[in-house]
Amino acid sequence: MKNVRNISIIAHIDHGKTTLSDRILEITGAVEKRKMREQFLDSMDIERERGITIKSHPLRVFYKSKKNGKVYEINIVDTPGHVDFTYEVDRSLAAVEGVILLVDASQGVQAQTVANAYKAIEHNLEIIPVINKIDLPNANIPETELEIEDLIGISSEEILKVSAKEGIGVEDVLEAIIGRVPSPKGTENEKLSALIFDAKYDKYRGVITYVRVFNGEIKPGDKIMTYSNKQVYEVVETGVFTPDMTPIEKLKAGDIGYIIAGIKEVSLAKIGDTITNATDPVEEPLPGYKEIKPMVFAGMYPGVPEYYEELRKALEKLKLNDSSLTFYPDHSPALGFGFRCGFLGLLHMDVVRERLEREFEMTVILTAPNVEYKVILKNGEEVIVNDPAKFPDESMIQEVYEPYVKLSIITPPEYLGKLMNLVQNEKRGIMTSTENAGFERVVLNFEVPLAEIIFDFFDKMKASSRGYASMDYEMIGYRKSELVKITILVNKEPVDALSIIAHKNKAYAMARKLVDKLAELIPQHQFEIPVQARAGGRIIARSTIKALRKDVLAKCYGGDVTRKMKLLQKQKEGKKRLREIGSVSIPQEAFLALLKVG
Numbered sequence: 001m002k003n004v005r006n007i008s009i010i011a012h013i014d015h016g017k018t019t020l021s022d023r024i025l026e027i028t029g030a031v032e033k034r035k036m037r038e039q040f041l042d043s044m045d046i047e048r049e050r051g052i053t054i055k056s057h058p059l060r061v062f063y064k065s066k067k068n069g070k071v072y073e074i075n076i077v078d079t080p081g082h083v084d085f086t087y088e089v090d091r092s093l094a095a096v097e098g099v100i101l102l103v104d105a106s107q108g109v110q111a112q113t114v115a116n117a118y119k120a121i122e123h124n125l126e127i128i129p130v131i132n133k134i135d136l137p138n139a140n141i142p143e144t145e146l147e148i149e150d151l152i153g154i155s156s157e158e159i160l161k162v163s164a165k166e167g168i169g170v171e172d173v174l175e176a177i178i179g180r181v182p183s184p185k186g187t188e189n190e191k192l193s194a195l196i197f198d199a200k201y202d203k204y205r206g207v208i209t210y211v212r213v214f215n216g217e218i219k220p221g222d223k224i225m226t227y228s229n230k231q232v233y234e235v236v237e238t239g240v241f242t243p244d245m246t247p248i249e250k251l252k253a254g255d256i257g258y259i260i261a262g263i264k265e266v267s268l269a270k271i272g273d274t275i276t277n278a279t280d281p282v283e284e285p286l287p288g289y290k291e292i293k294p295m296v297f298a299g300m301y302p303g304v305p306e307y308y309e310e311l312r313k314a315l316e317k318l319k320l321n322d323s324s325l326t327f328y329p330d331h332s333p334a335l336g337f338g339f340r341c342g343f344l345g346l347l348h349m350d351v352v353r354e355r356l357e358r359e360f361e362m363t364v365i366l367t368a369p370n371v372e373y374k375v376i377l378k379n380g381e382e383v384i385v386n387d388p389a390k391f392p393d394e395s396m397i398q399e400v401y402e403p404y405v406k407l408s409i410i411t412p413p414e415y416l417g418k419l420m421n422l423v424q425n426e427k428r429g430i431m432t433s434t435e436n437a438g439f440e441r442v443v444l445n446f447e448v449p450l451a452e453i454i455f456d457f458f459d460k461m462k463a464s465s466r467g468y469a470s471m472d473y474e475m476i477g478y479r480k481s482e483l484v485k486i487t488i489l490v491n492k493e494p495v496d497a498l499s500i501i502a503h504k505n506k507a508y509a510m511a512r513k514l515v516d517k518l519a520e521l522i523p524q525h526q527f528e529i530p531v532q533a534r535a536g537g538r539i540i541a542r543s544t545i546k547a548l549r550k551d552v553l554a555k556c557y558g559g560d561v562t563r564k565m566k567l568l569q570k571q572k573e574g575k576k577r578l579r580e581i582g583s584v585s586i587p588q589e590a591f592l593a594l595l596k597v598g
């Protein structure tokens, strides 16, 4: 085990993790050069197109040290870069002894660099700081060095400088992994404990569980148990990632690999859970396991009722592979039968919607996402509400609580004023502290309602800082709040799926913007359509969609019909995204109008 090293690469988004992993694969000969396509490890289509890593992909390589001539096994766990998936970063870190902290030389230390570095420190990991992209003309190596020194208190001699793209300095990274990261502890003689740090669903083989074995060993035929739910399985295959899945006889203490054991869906192989021997289990699970909870909720409806079953099947299939997706059947008077879905964040929601479109050819109507509220009723009852349409009537409510996050923003000092204004005046945030972070960088810490940052916050923050600020956030719990429900009426009829929850002080402004936006998005009809917002039993905003003039109508209809015919040829009936609400057709964009006015 002396010649094994387990590491993870952590970085702010786009600082080059995947590129560095690709180079390592190439140098160690794990992937032949001609087979090498850029970003080998980002295998999901959506990941490749968006250039982001969503799922972690472990890999094992062998490297012969130039310093001592010995061959080392290096296991590398790549980590997701987006804040929606930070729990997975945390679990990946629990599987390793050291990290490469990768920092883009042209951008310096960013919010997730800091958040990830702190996580590595919490896990007591050896940190190898690496400055990447030194080939860029605007690389600022001395400044980046100062920022890293300041962040983790390391001297500049210990910081490596590389260009993952050009392959410069990558061997030094491998030598540093061997020289600085401790080999795994633990022994094969103890009871089996293995950490699940990821799981994937395979159509043919069931769930493939990615594990780090801490103690004991595991081989085909063994009876294993998942600690949190006490489910027992028989191991069918054990193997490692080279990076393709390659079966091996057994996995032992210190190893990173996979287990196939007839597990039917990924929600049974929970990330962070411990696998132990069913007949001789450990008394205590490995530390740090948390149930992943969705943070953002939205209604999802098939275009036409006949596709309800198909949508349910598609969601079930996605769920096999994505345990953080939740859904249950729901009914909306406006949109009919559908589902209430829970997501980790907006990116996750977007990925699910896109996968439904690509993999299942399902076009769905999504309602505006919202967070989960705790409402204490006057009769003392506590209810959890994740659907604005089901928010209790004001007259019944005693108190309302909403989720808050700790938000950290890192920025050059010149944007400090604008950012403070954004968070405190527009987003109901409270500043809790500021710190200097190295050279010309300030960290601003706030407490902010989660609802305020899930929509457009990221873009606004970027706009307020000419793209220089970066952010990270984590849940800190529920806080009492003054919230009201806004109901939207289209042509005098309430449309439940357009309801939103807003803070009292922002309700008027939001209602105003929302009715204006809806009036813009809903097409003209032959009659005038009032769009109204109601809160606390009163209409607080109104906008009107004018009736179409006759002549215009005739023309438009002609065009429309032929266009519709063409559309119908291409798509199935349900794919058109108009909903008839009473006598009014509402397009899909209207249900997401809130995203544009938040």
Ligand code: GTP
Residues within 6 Å of the ligand: 011, 012, 013, 014, 015, 016, 017, 018, 019, 020, 039, 051, 052, 053, 054, 080, 081, 082, 132, 133, 134, 135, 136, 162, 163, 164, 165, 166
């Ligand atoms: P996430 O998975 O989304 O967090 O991104 P990542 O950290 O894996 O970054 P990735 O490897 O996808 O690189 C982001 C971009 O930076 C890509 O366009 C790379 O080609 C580019 N890049 C990575 N390393 C270098 C480098 O050394 N030099 C230059 N010039 N570009 C680089």
